[in-house]
Amino acid sequence: MMDWHEVLFFFEVLVGGLLAGLMYSLVAIGFVLIYKTSGVLNFAQGAMLLFAALTFVSLVNYGAPFLLAFVATFAIMIGLGFAIERTVLRPLVNRPPITLFMATLGLAYVIEGAAQLLWGTQVHRLDLGISDKPMEIAGLLISSFDLVAAAVAFGLVAALGAFFTRTRIGLAFRAVADDQFAALAVGLRLPRIWATVWAAAGFVALVAGLLWGARLGVQFSLSIIVLKALPVLLLGGFDSILGAVVGGLIIGASEKLAEVYLGPYVGGGIESWFAYVVALLFLLVRPSGLFGQKIVERV
């Protein structure tokens, strides 16, 4: 018989894990957008996140108000998206996926280098004005920052969902995601669609970058949270936004629970790699992920 405190503690860990997982989802969604529409696994998503956070915090440090800095950074991310389409994607169109992946790997370092050149290498503190004090909800202590982050994540998912299903450009995105050659033949302007998708991924990177930057400080190690997003993608499927959310929740929860309940038996510190164990075990059962696209086909 577990006593009441233990049960409460379990739920506290669980909820904390779920909320932390949504922070991973935010990063993973950026990957999904680009992968879905162009089949490119964009390794530079982390660098874009860093770039966005760094640009934002630098603008704020120069005295720009929050809203202006946000809009200006978004504009810069759109510019970046279009520039990447022009200089990297267009010349490599029709190349094998591995070529494009390598290109984004290179791109990640170029963006990081550019960020360093532009804004320097200092760690910046980013204060979004959201307190990180724990609040008591139904007897559980939950960080209010995590709650805000979760709300932002859900807002973003809802907005993207509406965008994909309710707008014409969303329909074009889904068409391109389904069959690129047919989309070309139908007369959709693929370069424009890709540039838009990269700009959208830039927006997601900005939102994720602000939240992660506020949590960890805006520093260059931010770019390696791509490594936290990968298990989420393996679990949820690379082409599903819903999968990114559910994958994030599962990874976040299992990471925290493992750390607390399994950690003591193996000497602790398993939080950083346990996500990969979960993802790998999962791959054995469902190679396309929980929500990855099953080929819709009738023979």
Place this chain on the structure above:
Amino acid sequence: MTKLPEALLSVRNVSAAYGGAVAALHGVDLDLRRGEILALLGSNGAGKTTLLKAVSNLLPAERGALTGGEIRFEGRDVAESSPADLVRAGLVQVLEGRHCFRSLTVEENLLTGALGRSSSRAEAKADLEKVYDLFPWLAQKRRTAAGLTSGGEQQMTAIGRGLMSRPRLFVLDEPSMGLAPLVVREIFEALKRINAAEGLSLLVAEQNSAIALKYAHRAVVVENGRSVLTGSAAELAARDDIKSFYLGGADLPASSPQAKEVAA
């Protein structure tokens, strides 16, 4: 530059290759007059699909390119226009193998045709009704994912999607492929109806020469990447040698060179 006013599409001595090395066309000529149905006949691998992709400037997307000659649609050099611009100019193609967007519903598939042409919402709605009039069955399936519909329904969806772009030259690659004869007839009847009612010009590549010659006004036969014969459909249909010579002689397997090789 002289061009006949009624030639909607002119293909002059076109050659094409994939990857800069594999030649697929070695000199194709054809003229398509406004308002006609022109059949492009030839056996498997003769170059029909390559030619049609060249017409819509889709070869670069498959690492292919024109290596000679020129293709003009209403006087415009298609190699200089993006596929998207050609669709907006009225040159619309239904690809071989249909290429429906599988996870989109039938209706969403049709609407992408309106996107391709940047139709207004009102235009898209009116065009949607026209497509449902032409293929009433699609209206029943409008909410079904295209990938879950039958081959015939997918072909109708692909054709409807093309019509949503309001073509002036409608190019179809093997619309009969893998379909039951009854469905093939329904599709050709529908195409013939639009041709007769609206004067829509059609370029149809077909391996099934019997059905193509039945509905077309004229036909061009391609063999080994060359256009070898042009004539009225009635004239070509009357000649028995055409089928056995150029179209693989499907009726008499023993007399075809491939069959002999296999038997030997």
